[in-house]
Amino acid sequence: MPAPIEFYFDFSSPYGYLAAQEVEGVGRRQGREVVWKPFLLGAVFKTTGSAPLLDIPMKGDYAKRDMDRSARRIGVPFQLPTPFPFSAVAPARAFYWLADQNTMAAKDLAMALFHAAFGQGHDISAPDAVAKTAAMHGHDPAAVRAAHDDPAVKQRLKDEVQAAQDKGVFGSPFLLVDGEPFWGHDRLGDAEAWAKTGGW
Amino acid sequence: MPAPIEFYFDFSSPYGYLAAQEVEGVGRRQGREVVWKPFLLGAVFKTTGSAPLLDIPMKGDYAKRDMDRSARRIGVPFQLPTPFPFSAVAPARAFYWLADQNTMAAKDLAMALFHAAFGQGHDISAPDAVAKTAAMHGHDPAAVRAAHDDPAVKQRLKDEVQAAQDKGVFGSPFLLVDGEPFWGHDRLGDAEAWAKTGGW
Structure with a gap:
């Protein structure tokens, strides 16, 4: 089983929303599990000086134009939330809280949250x-709300943000395929080719 | 004849070097002339605050890793010059000086300059x-050298840089297809699809 x-x-x-629509397809076609890793760009922006x-x-x-055009191209609704x-x-805390119980349910929640925001x-x-x-999506709202203030969940997200930064992740979306980094929705094709061929 | x-x-x-290897193929496949427009990013970086x-x-x-990998993918040599x-x-002044005499020769010179630098x-x-x-490439070196100091050639490049900025060009490579902007080597595929279909 490949990594x-x-x-x-x-x-x-x-x-990130656009990539989320397509990344499971990449995994399916290439026989790879996809591990979803929400993190927070803010900390990285301090390092890279990005606005x-x-x-x-x-x-x-x-x-703005490119986001809208890219969404139309892959056939998903798109708007910027206010x-x-x-x-x-x-959303990231809720994701990790749920992922520790049920990975698939956490991905479904992530898709629902993305859809609420950008759809x-x-x-x-x-x-x-x-x-x-x-x-x-069938989860107990009181439990989700309580998880948000749970120190263990808070720490979990902090650890994931640090781990992402330690791996050199500086943008969203960002894929690691056998350790090879691919940044951007427009690199999904390259990432898939890398997963398929083992690199070039 | 489409634009x-x-x-x-x-x-x-x-x-820009990588896109130059592929952009004429896009034009050929889609029955479009490609007009090459070297400009200077420095002025734009002041506007966008980019480093x-x-x-x-x-x-x-x-x-650095992505440039190398992208070059390998399209099968061209790549190194960063010193x-x-x-x-x-x-190079940009020489290009416009030559383009005003012979467009094809100017593209050939551009490819040769890119190859010298990044190949x-x-x-x-x-x-x-x-x-x-x-x-x-068969041009009189003294004439090329003289063109560099020709006030008309200097002004020509200044005008092109301003014209690019006026059209919203802020990166390299950057394509305009029927006025639709595409930024980045990784958007060549989208640009070609747009040229083919008239947009979506």
């Missing part, structure tokens, strides 16, 4: 909003 | 280096 593909993303990343993409002159306008950018702490434009930054989305 | 594809690039851009890619922590190391980054003023690692920033490469 899993690691899929790093920030819940507030539009290109939020949409705030950058010229590049920001282009990015406010944007937003904090992805609450429907909702604010998913508040713990209550995350609990509400989770409730619609 | 030409506009291909903007900086001669000091590794991804040279390779100087950025984490992202710089990734970029010094890097370098000023692309001299062989030579320094192409000096006017004499540009004249030497041009001489190997």
Whole structure:
């Protein structure tokens, strides 16, 4: 069994949302498990000196257009939620809390949260909003809400953010295929080719 | 006859070099002329607040790896010249001076300059280096060298840099297909699909 593909993303990343639509297909076609690893870009931006993409002159306008065009190309709805950018702490904590019980359920919740944010434009930054989305997918909203304030869950997310940074992850989406890094939704094709061929 | 594809690039851009290998193929397959438009990223970087890619922590190391990997994927040699980054003023002036006489010859010179820089690692920033490469392609080195100091040629490049910025070009490579912007070597596929289908 070949090693899993690691899929790093920030819940507030539009290109992370787009990659999430396609990454399981990559895994399926290449016979690889995909391990989802939400993290927080904020800490990395301090290291790389990056600003939020949409705030950058010229590049920001282009990015909005490119996100919309890329979503149309793969046939998924897309809008920027208000406010944007937003904090992805609450969705990421809920993800890891659930992933420790049921990996598939956590991926489903991640897709639901992404859809609420970038498909429907909702604010998913508040713990209550995350609990509400989770409730619609059969999870106990009180348990989700409590997990948000659980010191163990808080620490879990901190550890994952640090681990991502230690592996050189600096953007979203970001894939590691047998240790080879691929940054960006537009590198999914390269990542899949690497998984298929073992590299070139 | 559909409108030409506009291909903007900086001669000091590794991804510009990679795109230059493939962009004429895009034009050929889609029945479009490709108009090459070298410009200077430096002025744009002042607007977007960007730093040279390779100087950025984490992202710089990734970029070096990705450039190398992308070059291997399309089967062209790749190395970073010394010094890097370098000023692309001299190659860009030579290009426009020649393009006003013979478009095809100017593209050939551009490919030769790119190959000298990123295929062989030579320094192409000096006017004499540009004249030497041009001489190997049948051009009078003294005329190339004189063009570098010609006020009309200097102004021509300034106008092209301004025109690129006015069109929202902020990176290299950058394609305009019927006015639709595509930034990055990894967007060539999207740009070709747009040229083929008229957009989506």
